[in-house]
Amino acid sequence: MKKVTYRNQISRVLGISLVVFLLFSISIFAQDEAAAPSSGDPAKGKALFNQNCAACHALNRKMTGPALANVESRLSEDEGLDREWIYAWIKNSSGMIKSGDAYANKVFAEYNQMPMTAFPTLSNTDIDDILAYTAAPPPEPVAVADTAVAEEGAGNSSGITNELILGALVVVFGLLVMMLFLVQRTLKRIAIANGLDLEKMKADQGVPLWKAFAQNQFLVLVSAIFLLLAGAYFAYGWMMQIGIDQGYTPIQPIHYSHKIHAGDNKIDCNYCHSSARVSKHSGIPSLNVCMNCHKSIYEYKGNPEGPSKEDLANGYTNEFYTGEIKKLYQAVGWDEENQSYTGESHPVEWVRIHNLPDLVYFNHSQHVTVAGIECQTCHGPVEEMEIMTQFSPLTMGWCITCHRDTNVKVEGNEYYAKIHEELSKKFGVEELTAAQMGGLECGKCHY
Numbered sequence: 001m002k003k004v005t006y007r008n009q010i011s012r013v014l015g016i017s018l019v020v021f022l023l024f025s026i027s028i029f030a031q032d033e034a035a036a037p038s039s040g041d042p043a044k045g046k047a048l049f050n051q052n053c054a055a056c057h058a059l060n061r062k063m064t065g066p067a068l069a070n071v072e073s074r075l076s077e078d079e080g081l082d083r084e085w086i087y088a089w090i091k092n093s094s095g096m097i098k099s100g101d102a103y104a105n106k107v108f109a110e111y112n113q114m115p116m117t118a119f120p121t122l123s124n125t126d127i128d129d130i131l132a133y134t135a136a137p138p139p140e141p142v143a144v145a146d147t148a149v150a151e152e153g154a155g156n157s158s159g160i161t162n163e164l165i166l167g168a169l170v171v172v173f174g175l176l177v178m179m180l181f182l183v184q185r186t187l188k189r190i191a192i193a194n195g196l197d198l199e200k201m202k203a204d205q206g207v208p209l210w211k212a213f214a215q216n217q218f219l220v221l222v223s224a225i226f227l228l229l230a231g232a233y234f235a236y237g238w239m240m241q242i243g244i245d246q247g248y249t250p251i252q253p254i255h256y257s258h259k260i261h262a263g264d265n266k267i268d269c270n271y272c273h274s275s276a277r278v279s280k281h282s283g284i285p286s287l288n289v290c291m292n293c294h295k296s297i298y299e300y301k302g303n304p305e306g307p308s309k310e311d312l313a314n315g316y317t318n319e320f321y322t323g324e325i326k327k328l329y330q331a332v333g334w335d336e337e338n339q340s341y342t343g344e345s346h347p348v349e350w351v352r353i354h355n356l357p358d359l360v361y362f363n364h365s366q367h368v369t370v371a372g373i374e375c376q377t378c379h380g381p382v383e384e385m386e387i388m389t390q391f392s393p394l395t396m397g398w399c400i401t402c403h404r405d406t407n408v409k410v411e412g413n414e415y416y417a418k419i420h421e422e423l424s425k426k427f428g429v430e431e432l433t434a435a436q437m438g439g440l441e442c443g444k445c446h447y
Contacts, residue, residue: 043133045128284350379392404435408432
């Protein structure tokens with residue numbers, strides 16, 4: 001009986017020890033999992049960062065919010081905060097501020113008491129990916145310019161340049177002139193050696209052609225009339241170009257690329273030139289409109305593949321565009337470090353490109369809002385222009401041609417309902433041009 005009792009006690013002790021060991025192992029595993037959370041995917045984190053965080057945060061500089069490079073390790077070392085705190089902060093920052101959390105209130109006070117947008121839809125895995133992106137080392141810079149220069153050098157591996165070709169042509173031309181001079185002198189020597197009288201030969205050739213022409217009064221009169229008519233034609237053509245600035249491309253004090261803004265980034269023209277929809281003038285955008293985006297966009301990163309050879313040849317590198325953004329900051333008085341305005345602004349003296357005579361009346365809103373005409377109709381493919389240029393001649397004939405060829409959009413516009421009905425009967429057509437609706441009357445465009 002005692003042996004059985006001892007065996008039962010031993011079995012019971014072993015069972016309890018096994019259970020305790022399993023529970024201890026599970027607790028240790030759970031602690032390890034909590035201490036070492038998922039590392040996350042930096043590639044997915046970059047996409048999430050650009051989508052949710054980039055408007056207010058950058059990795060290596062303060063913006064609306066603090067810099068986020070290595071934010072987890074900095075919070076852990078400096079403040080003793082773990083990843084669970086970061087989860088709670090990202091998902092509900094306002095709640096943490098109201099709860100009295102010391103560091104939450106410290107950040108809230110430091111950044112002008114602007115609460116961070118809550119992201120309750122981000123899962124812990126999403127936040128892990130974002131933190132992995134912020135902890136990843138920055139990529140090595142790619143020497144795009146050197147590569148482009150090397151490729152350009154490889155394309156001219158023969159070493160022949162335009163200057164060298166031009167120099168060779170000049171040398172060849174000089175040799176030809178020298179050869180003709182030597183041939184002429186040699187022929188004279190041969191003629192003299194054979195006893196030929198060169199002066200007598202010149203006299204036997206008769207009256208020179210220009211003297212014979214001068215003696216014929218009819219030919220002189222016809223030639224004079226022809227020259228006068230030709231001169232008048234070219235003078236008229238030259239004078240008709242006075243005041244026409246088609247192709248005018250001034251250099252602005254701050255380089256603004258319509259190709260990047262309207263082309264690459266698809267920014268609507270009316271976002272910057274908002275007055276074109278409601279006013280006579282399209283207006284010059286205020287620098288505050290620029291700062292709506294450039295508070296956050298402080299450098300130009302450009303195409304991930306780097307600038308093209310054409311851009312490099314023109315000096316349009318990422319550093320160049322970033323320098324122009326710095327000019328904008330200086331003009332508007334923006335302190336990058338403190339993310340605030342200094343109050344020391346400087347006006348930008350933009351150079352006007354499109355300028356109609358004072359006697360001409362042109363209303364942007366009538367064309368943009370009422371007629372629904374696209375900006376490119378008059379201003380050309382601005383989304384492809386690195387430097388803005390005057391695309392159209394903006395002459396009276398150009399405007400009249402447009403009014404004669406363009407049908408007015410009257411559908412859904414009660415203003416034109418009665419006019420369209422009456423004029424359609426008068427002209428016997430369904431669609432009316434601007435000319436048929438009075439677009440050729442002098443008072444339409446002239447004061």
